[in-house]
Amino acid sequence: MTSDLLRLTVLGSATPYPDVDNACSGYLVAGGGARVWVDAGTGTLAQLRRHVRLDELDAIWISHLHADHTADLLTAYYGALYADVRLPAPIPLFGPPGIADRLADFLTNTATRSPVESAFAVRELYDGHSARVGALTLTSRSVAHGVPAFAVRIEGGGDAGSGSLVYSGDTAPCAALTALARGCDLLLCEADSAQAPTAGEQVHHTPEDAGDTASTARVGRLVLTHVGPSLTPEQAVSRAAGRYRGPVEYAAPGAVFVVR
Numbered sequence: 001m002t003s004d005l006l007r008l009t010v011l012g013s014a015t016p017y018p019d020v021d022n023a024c025s026g027y028l029v030a031g032g033g034a035r036v037w038v039d040a041g042t043g044t045l046a047q048l049r050r051h052v053r054l055d056e057l058d059a060i061w062i063s064h065l066h067a068d069h070t071a072d073l074l075t076a077y078y079g080a081l082y083a084d085v086r087l088p089a090p091i092p093l094f095g096p097p098g099i100a101d102r103l104a105d106f107l108t109n110t111a112t113r114s115p116v117e118s119a120f121a122v123r124e125l126y127d128g129h130s131a132r133v134g135a136l137t138l139t140s141r142s143v144a145h146g147v148p149a150f151a152v153r154i155e156g157g158g159d160a161g162s163g164s165l166v167y168s169g170d171t172a173p174c175a176a177l178t179a180l181a182r183g184c185d186l187l188l189c190e191a192d193s194a195q196a197p198t199a200g201e202q203v204h205h206t207p208e209d210a211g212d213t214a215s216t217a218r219v220g221r222l223v224l225t226h227v228g229p230s231l232t233p234e235q236a237v238s239r240a241a242g243r244y245r246g247p248v249e250y251a252a253p254g255a256v257f258v259v260r
Helices: 044-048 072-082 099-107 175-181 207-217 233-241
Strands: 007-014 026-031 034-040 059-061 091-095 120-124 130-133 136-142 150-155 164-167 186-190 222-225 248-250 256-258
Touching (some): 026 044, 034 072, 034 136, 072 120, 099 120, 186 207, 222 233, 233 248
Parallel strands (some): 091 120, 164 186, 186 222, 222 248
Antiparallel strands (some): 007 026, 007 256, 150 164
16 A cells, blocks of 8 residues: 555755745655654644654654754654653654753753653664664664764665665765665755855755765655755756756655655
């Protein structure tokens, strides 16, 4: 059944702050009955609730600790512990080293540390980290963003079919992302920058970089996300398509991609 297949729902793809009709980076990946919230940027929790309750999530996966990818974890904490949600157990939260303390630093208002671990079962990522979430396998690699940052490959199995998708998180082009994406059915790749920097460290893809990564990795389909304010989605898709011969699409808010 289509509902059992691996599928990607775009909760938001704006950067560096939400647009009127587009939340920041956040995605719901589902397959074989498992549901994973991938990045929790500003505004994505409200969109997530269109599809799933917090107590129906099987895991949360966070690429890095910049606010446009994590901010809604703060309100998710309140929802999980102090609202109408009754968690059977803390939600597994996969994220960069230090994520629990970062959340606690913001949420703690007294001398007693906020019980972040009562809402989230925190598991810190490292290069090569692998986890099983229901019928899904999540493999994470360190990528090049100037801070600890990760990309993830999510593969179905059993009831989720055999599809595979890779999400770049935020990163410059790098060998780790290309290797992780090799042969995947769908690459969800950021295209933040209109131009690569002429000086200093590169920390994002341009649309051409995204096309090159997709082409080198021989992916089946390229979906652009995190398109920066100096680009329109149409410009990003057109520029990426000049470097990659497969299908190129934009991660429009609310879009659903079935991964076959």
